[in-house]
Amino acid sequence: MDRTRDTLVVSDQDRSSLVWLLDAMDDHFDRRISDQDFLRLAASIRASLSPSAANDPGMAVSVRAFEDFLSAASGDPLPVDLYGNLRFALAELEEPI
Numbered sequence: 001m002d003r004t005r006d007t008l009v010v011s012d013q014d015r016s017s018l019v020w021l022l023d024a025m026d027d028h029f030d031r032r033i034s035d036q037d038f039l040r041l042a043a044s045i046r047a048s049l050s051p052s053a054a055n056d057p058g059m060a061v062s063v064r065a066f067e068d069f070l071s072a073a074s075g076d077p078l079p080v081d082l083y084g085n086l087r088f089a090l091a092e093l094e095e096p097i
Contacts, residue, residue, distance in 0.1 A: 022094070
């Protein structure tokens with residue numbers, strides 16, 4: 001039972017980190033943070049996600065969109081389609097369960 005509680009805490013932390021990324025996307029869209037700052041924040045969030053986040057049914061789509069975006073975001077400009085996909089997937093995390 002303790003392991004289940006730990007899993008839920010990690011899941012909540014991962015969800016909070018991904019929702020925080022959505023907030024950062026708003027700041028990026030409004031040009032309050034640069035592409036480079038956004039990508040640094042995204043990389044930091046990626047490093048903090050637990051390995052199980054990709055398998056969590058409530059987060060799998062968002063994590064996959066996040067990975068796809070970061071894999072393609074090495075150049076300039078940022079990949080617009082994948083950015084939009086990521087925003088849409090992360091917005092789903094804000095919906096009540």
